[in-house]
Amino acid sequence: MTVTLADVAARARVSAATVSRVLNGNYPVAEATRERVLRAVDELDYVLNGPASSLAAATSDLVGILVDDIADPFFGITAGAAQTEIGEPGAGGDAGWAGAGSGSGRTGPSGRATSSGRTGASGRTGASGRAGGEKLSVVCNTGGSPERELTYLTLLQRQRAAAVILTGGAVEDPVHQAAISAKLTKLADAGTRVVLCGRPPLAGGEAVVAALAFDNRGGARRLTEHLLALGHTRIGYVAGPAERTTTRHRLEGHRDAMRAAGLGGGPGGGLGGGERDGDGLGGTRGACDEERLTVHGLYDRRSGYAATLELLRREPEVTAIVAANDTVALGACAAIRERGLRIPEDVSVAGFDDLPFSVDAVPALTTVRLPLYEAGARAGRLAMGKETPPPGGIATIGAELMVRGSTAPPRVDAATPER
Amino acid sequence: MTVTLADVAARARVSAATVSRVLNGNYPVAEATRERVLRAVDELDYVLNGPASSLAAATSDLVGILVDDIADPFFGITAGAAQTEIGEPGAGGDAGWAGAGSGSGRTGPSGRATSSGRTGASGRTGASGRAGGEKLSVVCNTGGSPERELTYLTLLQRQRAAAVILTGGAVEDPVHQAAISAKLTKLADAGTRVVLCGRPPLAGGEAVVAALAFDNRGGARRLTEHLLALGHTRIGYVAGPAERTTTRHRLEGHRDAMRAAGLGGGPGGGLGGGERDGDGLGGTRGACDEERLTVHGLYDRRSGYAATLELLRREPEVTAIVAANDTVALGACAAIRERGLRIPEDVSVAGFDDLPFSVDAVPALTTVRLPLYEAGARAGRLAMGKETPPPGGIATIGAELMVRGSTAPPRVDAATPER
DNA sequence: CTGTTAGCGCATTCAT
DNA sequence: ATGAATGCGCTAACAG
Numbered sequence: 001m002t003v004t005l006a007d008v009a010a011r012a013r014v015s016a017a018t019v020s021r022v023l024n025g026n027y028p029v030a031e032a033t034r035e036r037v038l039r040a041v042d043e044l045d046y047v048l049n050g051p052a053s054s055l056a057a058a059t060s061d062l063v064g065i066l067v068d069d070i071a072d073p074f075f076g077i078t079a080g081a082a083q084t085e086i087g088e089p090g091a092g093g094d095a096g097w098a099g100a101g102s103g104s105g106r107t108g109p110s111g112r113a114t115s116s117g118r119t120g121a122s123g124r125t126g127a128s129g130r131a132g133g134e135k136l137s138v139v140c141n142t143g144g145s146p147e148r149e150l151t152y153l154t155l156l157q158r159q160r161a162a163a164v165i166l167t168g169g170a171v172e173d174p175v176h177q178a179a180i181s182a183k184l185t186k187l188a189d190a191g192t193r194v195v196l197c198g199r200p201p202l203a204g205g206e207a208v209v210a211a212l213a214f215d216n217r218g219g220a221r222r223l224t225e226h227l228l229a230l231g232h233t234r235i236g237y238v239a240g241p242a243e244r245t246t247t248r249h250r251l252e253g254h255r256d257a258m259r260a261a262g263l264g265g266g267p268g269g270g271l272g273g274g275e276r277d278g279d280g281l282g283g284t285r286g287a288c289d290e291e292r293l294t295v296h297g298l299y300d301r302r303s304g305y306a307a308t309l310e311l312l313r314r315e316p317e318v319t320a321i322v323a324a325n326d327t328v329a330l331g332a333c334a335a336i337r338e339r340g341l342r343i344p345e346d347v348s349v350a351g352f353d354d355l356p357f358s359v360d361a362v363p364a365l366t367t368v369r370l371p372l373y374e375a376g377a378r379a380g381r382l383a384m385g386k387e388t389p390p391p392g393g394i395a396t397i398g399a400e401l402m403v404r405g406s407t408a409p410p411r412v413d414a415a416t417p418e419r
Numbered sequence: 420m421t422v423t424l425a426d427v428a429a430r431a432r433v434s435a436a437t438v439s440r441v442l443n444g445n446y447p448v449a450e451a452t453r454e455r456v457l458r459a460v461d462e463l464d465y466v467l468n469g470p471a472s473s474l475a476a477a478t479s480d481l482v483g484i485l486v487d488d489i490a491d492p493f494f495g496i497t498a499g500a501a502q503t504e505i506g507e508p509g510a511g512g513d514a515g516w517a518g519a520g521s522g523s524g525r526t527g528p529s530g531r532a533t534s535s536g537r538t539g540a541s542g543r544t545g546a547s548g549r550a551g552g553e554k555l556s557v558v559c560n561t562g563g564s565p566e567r568e569l570t571y572l573t574l575l576q577r578q579r580a581a582a583v584i585l586t587g588g589a590v591e592d593p594v595h596q597a598a599i600s601a602k603l604t605k606l607a608d609a610g611t612r613v614v615l616c617g618r619p620p621l622a623g624g625e626a627v628v629a630a631l632a633f634d635n636r637g638g639a640r641r642l643t644e645h646l647l648a649l650g651h652t653r654i655g656y657v658a659g660p661a662e663r664t665t666t667r668h669r670l671e672g673h674r675d676a677m678r679a680a681g682l683g684g685g686p687g688g689g690l691g692g693g694e695r696d697g698d699g700l701g702g703t704r705g706a707c708d709e710e711r712l713t714v715h716g717l718y719d720r721r722s723g724y725a726a727t728l729e730l731l732r733r734e735p736e737v738t739a740i741v742a743a744n745d746t747v748a749l750g751a752c753a754a755i756r757e758r759g760l761r762i763p764e765d766v767s768v769a770g771f772d773d774l775p776f777s778v779d780a781v782p783a784l785t786t787v788r789l790p791l792y793e794a795g796a797r798a799g800r801l802a803m804g805k806e807t808p809p810p811g812g813i814a815t816i817g818a819e820l821m822v823r824g825s826t827a828p829p830r831v832d833a834a835t836p837e838r
Numbered sequence: 839c840t841g842t843t844a845g846c847g848c849a850t851t852c853a854t
Numbered sequence: 855a856t857g858a859a860t861g862c863g864c865t866a867a868c869a870g
Contacts, residue, residue, distance in 0.1 A: 002609065004847060015857045020849060030855060045605075050577040051479060052847035054470035055862050061574075070499040070558065076490035083489070083560045087567065136574040138557030139489065141502045148506065155480075155555040158469040186464075190421065301775055330779040337781075356720055360749040362756075362781035423863060434841045439865060449839060471863035474846050 003044045011040035023048065054160060059191065063137040063383060064156040066149060068168040070141040072299065072327065073355050078167050078197060078376035079139045085380030086137035086163075135162060135384070144241070146176040153183045156192070163193040163383035167376070169246030170199050177202065184208065197379035198370075200245050201394050210382045210389040212375050212397055216246055216352075219368035219399025220253025223350055224322060226366070226401060228261045230409045232320040232348065235263075236311040237294045238304055238332055240324035247296070247324060250352060254322060255290065263289075299324060304331025312339055319347060319410035326351035326358045326367055333361065333406075344408035354402055363405030370399055422463045431459035442467060473579060478610065482556040482802060483575040485568060487587040489560040491718065491746065492774050497586050497616060497795035498558045504799030505556035505582075554581060554803070563660070565595040572602045575611070582612040582628075582802035586795070588665030589618050596621065603627065616798035617789075619664050620813050629801045629808040631794050631816055635665055635771075638787035638818025639672025642769055643741060645785070645820060647680045649828045651739040651767065654682075655730040656713045657723055657751055659743035666715070666743060669771060673741060674709060682708075718743060723750025731758055738766060738829035745770035745777045745786055752780065752825075763827035773821055782824030789818055 009016040014033060021027040022037040029037075040046075054060040063086050067075035140156075142149040149166075156164055164187060170177070181202050184194050188207035196202070201211035227235055237254055240247035295310050297303030304323055308331065311318060321336070323329035329351030336347050343349055343363060351358060354369035375397050381387035428435040433452060440446040441456040448456075459465075473479040482505050486494035559575075561568040568585075575583055583606060589596065600621050603613050607626035615621070620630035646654055656673055659666035714729050716722030723742055727750065730737060740755070742748035748770030755766050762768055762782060770777060773788035794816050800806035 005849095006847080016848075017850080017858080018856060021856090024849080028855065033855080047573060047605075048577050049474070049579070049847050050574075051470040051473035051579060052862095053849075055468070055474050055864085056847075056849040058849095058862070060470060062578075064557070069495075070489070070502070071492055071495035073490055073492060073495070076488075076492070076495050080489040080560050080562075084562070087560075087570075134570060134574065136557075136559070136571070136578065138483070138555075138559060140555070140557060141499050141506075143499075143503070151506075151553060152555070154466060155469075155553060158467050159481075159555065160468070160470060186466075301779065327776075330776060333781075334779050357746075357749060357776055360720065360753050360780075362752075424865095425863080435864075436842080436866085437840060440840090443865085447839065452840080468863050471846090472865075474848085475863075475865040477846070477865090 002049075003046050004049070005046075008037065008040045008044055008046050011044060012037045058160065060160045060162060061135045062156070062159050062161045063135045063163045063165070064152065064161050065137060065139040065165045066142055066152055066167060067139055068142055068144045069299070070139060073357075074325065074327075074353055074372065075167060077355075077372040078379075081373040081376030082165055082167075082197070082380035082383070083137045083139065085377050085386070086135050086384055137380075144171075144244075146171045146173065146180070150176075150179055150183060153180070153187065157183070157187050157190065160190065161187070161192050163195065165195045165197055165379050165383050166199055167197045167379070168199060169244040169249075170202070172243050172245060172248070181207075193383050193385065195379045195383045197375055198246075198372075200249075208393060210379075210393045210395065212379055212382075212395050214246075214370050214375070214397050215399045216249035217253035217256070219352065219370070219401065220250040220322075221257045222253075222399075222401045223352070223366075223368050224254045224257035225261075226403060227320050227322070227348065227350065227407060228257060228263075230320075230348070230407060232410050233261075233263055234315060234318045234320070235293065236308070236315065236318040236321045238307040238311065238321060238323045238328055239294055239296045240299045240328070242296045250324060251294070258290070293318070297324075297328070299328060301327050301331040301334075304328030305335045306331075308332040308335035309339075312336070320350070320407065321347060322350045323352065325353045326355045326365060329358075329365055329367070329406075330361065344406050346411065348407040348410070350407055359404070361406065366404045366407040367402050368399045369402050371397060422465050423468070424465075427456065427459045427463055427465050430463060431456045477579065479579045479581060480554045481575070481578050481580045482554045482582045482584070483571065483580050484556060484558040484584045485561055485571055485586060486558055487561055487563045488718070489558060492776075493744065493746075493772055493791065494586060496774075496791040497798075500792040500795030501584055501586075501616070501799035501802070502556045502558065504796045504805070505554050505803055556799075563590075563663075565590045565592065565599070569595075569598055569602060572599070572606065576602070576606050576609065579609065580606070580611050582614065584614045584616055584798050584802050585618055586616045586798070587618060588663040589621070591662050591664060591667070600626075612802050612804065614798050614802045616794055617665075617791075619668075627812060629798075629812045629814065631798055631801075631814050633665075633789050633794070633816050634818045635668035636672035636675070638771065638789070638820065639669040639741075640676045641672075641818075641820045642771070642785075642787050643673045643676035644680075645822060646739050646741065646767065646769065646826060647676060647682075649739075649767070649826060651829050652680075652682055653734060653737045653739070654712065655727070655734065655737040655740045657726040657730065657740060657742045657747055658713055658715045659718045659747070661715050669743060670713070677709070712737070716743075716747070718747060720746050720750035720753075723747030724754045725750075727751040727754035728758075731755070739769070739826065740766060741769050742771065744772045745774045745784060748777075748784055748786070748825075749780065763825050764830060767826040767829070769826055778823070780825065785823045785826040786821050787818045788821050790816060 005016045005019050009019045014037060018029065018033060019037050022029050022034050065079045065082055067079050069075055140152040142152060185207040188194050194208045196208055196211040198214050200213045239251050292314055295307040297307040308321060311321065321332050323332050329349055332349055333343055336343055341347050351365050351367040354367045358365040358367050378387065382389060424435045424438050428438045433456060437448065437452060438456050441448050441453050484498045484501055486498050488494055559571040561571060604626040607613050613627045615627055615630040617633050619632045658670050711733055714726040716726040727740060730740065740751050742751050748768055751768055752762055755762055760766050770784050770786040773786045777784040777786050797806065801808060
């Protein structure tokens with residue numbers, strides 16, 4: 001019922017081995033034979049049996065991209081970029097079928113004979129039903145759950161995936177860290193290329209081809225410095241889920257800036273944790289403020305809304321709110337407005353990521369731009385081995401402060417800060 | 420080097436077949452044996468070889484979800500919902516094995532010490548590195564390109580995917596329609612369950628398990644009726660790519676409403692195409708206006724921005740702009756503001772989809788709500804055979820008008836409409 | 839309930 | 855340059 005290699009071989013009057021060689025394009029085959037085989041493939045509408053092929057070759061063309069939340073543009077942009085790089089034959093191959101007029105014609109297999117620069121491996125394209133050297137890049141939605149992350153990794157391992165890209169922050173639970181780490185090592189041992197994107201390198205990251213980390217800390221620090229420079233001192237922070245690295249790094253950057261300015265709980269400029277209890281003097285508000293002005297939530301609009309309401313309740317005098325990301329910032333804006341406050345006159349708001357909609361917010365959102373597309377694309381290339389990994393396998397990707405309308409100096413009549 | 424079924428069998432002192440049965444959980448196995456096998460699996464850290472398994476069983480656990488643009492929340496939400504349904508072992512029992520005396524009590528459900536809810540077939544979890552009955556649901560980004568859509572379909576076909584979900588509008592080019600249709604038929608013939616979500620059923624859709632179509636036309640009509648009721652008559656329309664069904668349906672709904680109100684080019688209330696050239700009288704502005712007040716672009720912010728600028732240039736007197744979707748509406752808002760106009764005082768703006776950020780726009784966006792999550796989840800269940808298809812395999816999903824702040828009556832001093 | 843026996847469809851040695 | 859074997863790792867009858 002389903003047509004196999006043998007059928008094609010029979011039709012083309014060659015052996016199955018030859019058909020295989022033509023299809024994989026990695027072995028010399030006489031042009032005439034090749035034509036015949038290709039024609040038989042078209043006529044029979046043959047489609048390679050992936051599982052069989054993978055089994056025999058001990059490799060597959062599956063590339064997995066793990067994301068926390070596919071509905072979040074942050075991941076959509078990153079994953080889409082990676083997928084673009086992976087989908088394209090890219091380095092060395094051709095894109096197939098340049099020949100037959102693609103506009104409206106391309107009735108199908110007929111007008112070939114061209115097969116432009118069919119160099120080596122990449123050949124066939126899908127228009128007629130065949131598909132060749134392409135990788136099947138797929139994105140898997142973990143929903144932020146470490147268990148699902150592990151499950152997907154196992155599933156991918158089971159498929160003998162060619163590569164795996166993990167995007168977004170990691171969960172810091174040491175048990176999960178270890179589990180993920182072990183799993184990645186096994187994947188790497190089995191020949192799967194592992195790339196981290198927007199996630200800090202893991203301890204003993206030999207298993208990983210490359211880790212692309214965003215400068216979350218630096219970006220957050222510069223953002224808060226901007227607020228401080230405007231004159232804000234009572235700055236609320238709507239953080240993400242406490243256990244994620246992204247959350248921690250952004251929060252640390254924020255606090256670094258605060259402390260360097262003599263605000264917050266720690267020694268100026270320090271980044272160490274310590275000193276949780278206020279010492280009662282020294283020109284700072286003490287650590288209690290640091291805690292009081294931070295609220296954790298999810299990376300979504302609703303959380304931003306709720307957390308901001310809470311922040312406003314705890315400290316009605318805040319003059320600025322820094323959100324974990326742009327989506328959260330949007331929720332924060334809604335909460336602020338609902339309280340009858342204006343942005344930025346009464347309260348400044350800042351986000352993180354610079355997602356496409358941020359520039360359209362009213363007022364436009366001050367945020368920190370992360371080159372998501374570029375990072376995703378690079379991760380894709382790295383996964384495909386189309387780009388050489390950075391030295392040490394680790395690269396930090398810059399974060400750029402984008403000052404826009406949602407931040408401004410605090411009102412002059414705002415309660416005078418204590419210092 | 421890699422551990423196989425035989426290794427596990429040897430360690431557990433059983434045959435490979437028994438190990439297979441334990442792993443698939445679809446055949447009676449003595450509890451003691453099962454324990455032994457499971458332990459061996461853990462000790463050896465065994466992971467099933469997917470390709471080999473798929474080859475032998477002639478099925479795979481891969482489920483593909485095709486989307487136009489993964490960076491667009493419209494698709495992210497839909498795909499994420501579908502993936503959630505597919506990922507969960509869920510109810511409904513798994514497709515194949517109702518036969519083997521599983522009527523009430525699954526094979527050997529008796530209390531195993533460990534792992535709480537290890538229910539019958541779905542067994543093993545990922546935490547330890549094993550993964551069982553789960554499907555690997557993956558989303559594939561076509562970028563709106565019919566070629567890539569076909570390529571992905573072929574790739575999925577090659578993997579013998581268990582199911583495929585196509586989301587979003589279809590491209591209307593008859594050649595591609597036919598190609599897709601043919602491909603879907605082949606997939607279905609090979610046992611792949613095909614589900615359409617947010618896409619109209621295709622001609623001769625026997626191949627498809629179910630088609631979930633949004634009521635784009637009705638939603639668009641009600642939206643425009645809302646604008647007309649407010650008193651608008653000069654309404655600009657920023658449409659999506661001309662060749663997509665979603666674009667056409669929304670545009671048709673809009674024009675239906677316009678014509679029913681005696682505006683636009685056709686006979687009142689008609690939905691037929693005809694009458695492209697204005698007849699010069701009859702109380703309507705004629706078809707030329709219909710064309711003049713419509714600009715096509717992509718479904719993104721930038722296009723919305725550019726198209727709106729163009730619309731404002733063509734007809735400075737427009738009092739309302741309807742956008743193809745919310746993202747486009749955001750761009751439209753930016754353009755309008757840049758022109759020094761206020762929303763909604765000078766120009767009303769409306770979108771479509773009701774994405775999460777729309778309620779946070781300022782002013783909040785009037786739009787048409789599509790139950791994306793629900794639709795995606797339903798598509799996922801349909802793909803898994805967990806839900807019975809609607810009668811005829813076709814269901815239309817309602818679209819609800821959401822009136823918010825971005826639409827208001829036109830200014831009274833606006834140029835008086837001619838009628 | 840469990841072991842035995844055959845392939846699944848293809849990529850590869852080897853030969854030629 | 856091509857054909858003929860061999861086996862990848864697993865599942866599915868079929869016995870027992």
